[in-house]
Amino acid sequence: QQPVQSPQAVILREGEDAVINCSSSKALYSVHWYRQKHGEAPVFLMILLKGGEQKGHDKISASFNEKKQQSSLYLTASQLSYSGTYFCGTVNNAGNMLTFGGGTRLMVKP
């Protein structure tokens, strides 16, 4: 079942923050976050496996709620390089395929 991703699009000024949400109607095995720039491969950002988990690097972090049905991606002090489309991909069982949300188009302006 496809996760619901929101918002669909965000426009930010450099230095502003954004939150992208990904939710499922059922508990998940894992959530994967990717960023894709036009014409390029989706780039893996991070994976969350445990309920209540939070992880991140630089100014991009993510959380996975206790019930493992919702994940949020946090972009703080955004940079121009953050622009792109962000996808959450969910896995129901270990080793299974990713089911992607509809994507969030993020544009960071100077």
Next chain:
Amino acid sequence: EAGVTQFPSHSVIEKGQTVTLRCDPISGHDNLYWYRRVMGKEIKFLLHFVKESKQDESGMPNNRFLAERTGGTYSTLKVQPAELEDSGVYFCASRRDSYNEQFFGPGTRLTVL
């Protein structure tokens, strides 16, 4: 190490023709996945190989699509005959066994006229 590579990057064919897409996974990754993104829609799973075996092909749209992975290395996805609705970007991803991360290739943009 080299990432996932896909060939060609773009392909434009006419309805009824045949096209073959190729994916070279990261060396040592036994798991290989094909996904497709039709314009304006989400990325959707097509099938999953473990080495040369098809683990899950539940996402394949119909029997015009044939995927192979002879020898468990690179994979091909053939569309024969192509239809207009097959247009989109076809992604390949690979994963090392016992790890969770899937690494994506740049995709092949297929346009069927």
